[in-house]
Amino acid sequence: MSRRTATRALLGCLPGLVAVPVLALSARSAESSAGAPFDRPAPVTHRAPRPHIVPRSVWLGTAARRQPPPRYDDKVVAVFLHHTDSPSNYDCRDAPEIIRRLYAGQTGARNWDDIGYNFLVDRCGTIYEGRAGGIDRAVTGAHTQGFNHRTAGIAAIGTFTAGVPVPRAMLDAIAALAAWKLGLADIDPRARVRLVSSNSLSRYQAGTPVTLPVLAGHNAGFMTSCPGAALTARLPEIREQAARLQGRTTLVWPIGTP
Secondary structure, eight states, rough: OOOOHHHHHHHHHHTTOOOOOGOOOOOOOOOOOOTTTOOOOOOOOOOOOOOOHHHHHHHHHTTOOOOOOBBSSSOOOEEEEEEOOOOSOOOOHHHHHHHHHHHHHHHHSOOOOSSSSSSOOOOOOOOEEESSSSTOOBBBSSSTTTTOOTTEEEEEEEEEOOOOOHHHHHHHHHHHHHHHHHHHTOTTTTEEEEOOOOOOTSSSSSEEEEEEEEEGGGTTTTSSSSHHHHHHHHHHHHHHHHHHHHOOSOOOOTTTOO
């Protein structure tokens, strides 16, 4: 492995070469959600079964660093898809070690309080819990500058630039995970949702309301090529599969969510 590749494997998908200032996504410096208006709870009619998710204790082991308590939002209304920008030809038995290296890079070189992604998925379709705070809860992540609140970050382990095959098992797992997580708030994965940028280092000035796909690529909210052209091209397919898993036929548009 080259020195450059090794560095990528440690840090994961960089949010662009605006670099050092952009790396302040930790809970210590993540954007505050205080005072943001939340919707009243509505009856949930489209749920999907929760897929098997490997707890973070499996990959973290004794490597845990001291960190502040998790932060939470009221619910998850959107999902951002990432790739880790690390080698793709790994043995799936090594996925825990790969995640541990990502964690070490993000909490070390980037000085984050925890791994930024809420979940990670390997090429064999195994889903891993990422950021601490509870699989079922709306944990505020550190994955998409300006849009970490009320969203979840799912990282595909590997590099999925143009022409790189995306394993079927990985796509199925991402769809199942998104269907379940969004279904907790009865959100249609095929819809669009209004989010408000909380950081001017995103694609949009802080305070700007933006309508984005409910299931979006990292590059929808930040200036980056992540999650890679190959994975981005599969987003429509993932959205449709996730909607089917929720038992949906008619498209529901939750535009207007703060």
